Amino acid sequence: MPFHLITLILACFTLVGLAQVEQMENVNFQTFSYTNSKELRLENHERILDISFLHGLASGDPTTDSIILWTRVTPKDSNFTGIVQVYLKISSSPYFDDDCRTFAVFTNYMIDYTVKVDIDGLKPENYYYYQFFAPNGETTRVGRTKTLPKNDYDGEVKFAVYSCSNYAGGYFTAYSMPVIKNSVDYIVHLGDYIYEHANGDYTNGTGINRMHMPDREMWTLDDYRERYFHYHLDKDLQLSHSMYPWILVWDDHEIADNSWLRGSVNSNGWKFLNRREAGMRAYLEWLPIRPQENPFKIWRELKFGKQVDLLMLDTRHYSRDVTDIYSNTNYIASIADREERTMMGFDQEYWLYSTLNKSQSKWKIIGSQTVINHVDFTPIDKWMEHPFKERDYDSFDGYTANRRRLLSTVKNNNITGAVIISGDFHIAWVHELFLDTNSYDPVTGNGSLMVEFATSAISSPSTFPRELNIEQCYEISNKLVDGNKGILWNEGWFRGYFEMNITTDEINVSYFGVNVTNPEHEEKSLANFTVDKDVPHVRRNFEGQPSFGYLDSRVIN
Template sequence: MARGLHLCLAFAGIASAAFTGNLNYDSPSKHHASLGISISKVAKRTYGSSPQDPNQLNFTHGIASGDPYDDSVILWTRAAPSSDNNESNVTVSGYVPLYDHSTEQYVAKSNSPICVDWKISTSKSFDHVINSGRAYTSSDIDYTIKANMLALENSQRYTNGHYQFNVCNSNNSSPIGRTKTIPSSNDKVSEPVRLAVYSCSNYPFGFFNAYGNPVRKDSVDYVIHLGDYIYEYANGEYGWGNSYDRIPLPDREILTLYDYRKRIATYRTDLDLLASHQNFPWIAVWDDHEVADNTWRSGSSHMNNTEESFIMDGGVSVDQRKMNAVRAYFEWMPIRQVDMDDNLRIWRKFKFGNLFDLVMLDTRQYDRAITDVYWNTEYLGEIYNDASRTLMGPRQEAWFYRTLRESSTRGATWRVIDLPYNYDQWDGYQANRNRTFHVIYENNIGNNVFLAGDSHASWVSDLVWLDEHPYDSATGSGSMGVEFAGSAVSSPSPAGQNVTLDAAMSYSERLTAANAELQWQELYYRGYYELYISHEKVDASFFGIPTTTVRNGYEIPLANFTVLAGENKLHRTNGSPAVGNIETGSIKGGTPTHSNLTYDTETKTWFTYTGL
């Protein structure tokens, strides 16, 4: 009897250990079991059952990699018997029996374990496998798999690797992906690092062509996503998906865990998004729409912590909705949870050798003071300069300022920082902005490149503490860095979905005239930008997508800019902040060409775009 008990316990331990290879069982918090998933319960439920038939499983939503370190990278996939998502809105808890998936009354469970192997190689043929591992998944985490590919040899770091998943003991394999780590913090980086920067992809507004173009060009090493990866609205509330057979599912405003899982899964059916995830490691943060419109620490534009809001939204509180959204995001995105004692933390940094430090901030969900939720705009105009106003919360702010100082002290050439700009964001939190500028100016921290999304518009600016330090708009003197903002992948222009090019130009001209530091502004095109970072300079290239109504590989080069190391401003040539001509938009010291010269990234040919 005792021997049988010991064997049973031993097998249970082995079964539990098999699930620990999947990081999604740790989410949202490995160190707080009541918030996470009880792996022992999952193992107990599936122990003794035959594995799921490999022929009944599919890699339903492609593969992905992300959050690269110098010695590891996150690998992601989903191996499931159905493309649909787990309809449970609860989780397995170590403390609350009601949430146990074995309680049929509450949720359908998966009894058969799903086993997936992964491998990575220096070649696409996998002749030399440099690392491999095994992970299990189940309905509890929506059949997702997230593995931390560890311990690459020094000679194999910072090189492209090819990876693949395979259902255990079968020929059922995923597509082959490509990924890479980043240089070690002390490495002397000699080659430029290439980044594609995105934000704001709205499924019913059209195809995500912008995601696929760098894949077809093979023009970048990593993808940076600044947020609004999904939108929470029902079809027709913000975009009409019937026009393109792109109805966001479930077709309602999303609130529950199932809703957020299904919405991300729907976005992952876009072929260009799938291609980008498959070919480049992503570094992503959320903005507001991953949860709801204009979120802050205690609410959003449509929800707040009141009884009226709770009843109106079907018995879902602000905190519960945020937990559902965060849980689904961590399950589906190839990102690390950098602080297992803080399940809402997504802010983190990446050291690309001695070349640059990438700082990714959360200015929405973590601890943001009240924002513009449409009915309080006048009130916010009165309090925007209050000392307590913060985008980040005191803990993240302190970490950010310490990170800036440490980056400069350690000798990284550049600091690349995800920090947005507009009244809803940076300008509506004047005290937070002043504290940031104070750290930069008082510590003489130069070579700062700020990245922004969210505005659905492209613009380029010198980074200036106006009214505190003198600034010459013509030369850039007085600036302490630059700010690059990209348009949306598909979300409409703030000037209107159907704005004409002439009207967009008129709006842009007014904006550049009203803002001394704003050097270029463009409202018409959807698109993205690429950064090429070397010790000597940062080059920025902006691309416009001529249409999102059909899937294609077209893009129009809009403008190019350069920042020379040590200049702390946009480099001027003959009085213009741009390199060469610009295609469209309003620019100080220059005029646009409006050539419509378009590159087809699929056929590698140039042509003049005249519409479809």
């Protein structure tokens, strides 16, 4: 360790004084081991000095006065099982020379040497800088985060929205691009942060040296922990985590393909329940998400002043009825329209509808793992494989009453400013949602109740056939859009993400595409869309847009 770095760390202790180092609770101890980490004492355990921070640092779930901060300690001795103490400093200055606070926190093997703390006493709408360091002189980089704005805030809010990051599927270039551009304030990840497959089963990263580890499908807690260990070594992912607070929900692949309440494609019963508990625990250990009283309940609301209510759903694991697991597609098709079917569970549905109804914010952003709009795949069935010949029954098309209840709530209560963001399907598209096909006019947008912006994947392969080129994907998009009322635009070749710029008067959404086959930090602007205040459809002035993908010709002036 360089002498100047050791000197800097020792100087920090000198400046703050040991009496001013506050012992901090490690949230992961509290969540999983039922141990109060403040009661741990190093003198009662083996000490360790030879540690490193291989996995960077992260922040998430901001409030107006608090933030979750995260890191992970790696002991150099792989057989070590003792207690490790690390330190954290946080300040509103990147030089830590203003209102600097210092904390000590413990971790150990019981929580996979992860460190998660909930720092309070912060100021609204404020940037904070933080860094973890160890007694042996090892440190993380300096991270930056931001609290939520105060309650009367009505200024700009900027998100980057991601979904479906498959390490073996390609480079995570999209994570770095908003950092390079300094273009957003918060990250929203809608699920599939990791994938459970062995290398080669769904994606094969051998050619670009991005193989999934462990090289087997995940089933146990050790499996899931090792997969997060591997993903978090990615430099693009580390960069994004270090610069922005993340707001996350899980989808199926954090556990297993097409998971529902009691099973998945290849597991059910106790075998699945044990697997789900292992996957959820690793997720909560390794990511900067604030646990609730029930740690496996992750649906929640974040308020960005008077401007935005962000409602993050769990349409996957909380209380989803049986879904399409490929062997039962015809059965799910036969029950898809039953009134009692729910993606979320009726208590979460009630929370969503009541929160929308009472919200005073100008915009209500609903974060859904899966696409909510109805999509008919029969116009492109010759390109689509089972189970996507007609509908995606793992989305809201398998739970149409749940979608109808949402849209009816918006219509019957005259709710304005409701916008959906979603992911999961690995193609980018824009939808306008309606209850009555006959009342919706795609030329003007009249009859639309809300807009849905669905992002592509960070690196997971397109749902269109992988061997197709961009021109062939455009042909599929053309037929898909023309064959579906309410799909305004679709692009299925690029991997990527979108950014939302939200003001009092409008939401601007910009889609970006990246090449995941090489690590170059480049992107292309794909398309831009605007939703105006109190107007539940996309603005019909596209000014030469989009650059890529197919736009419904009926909406072009």
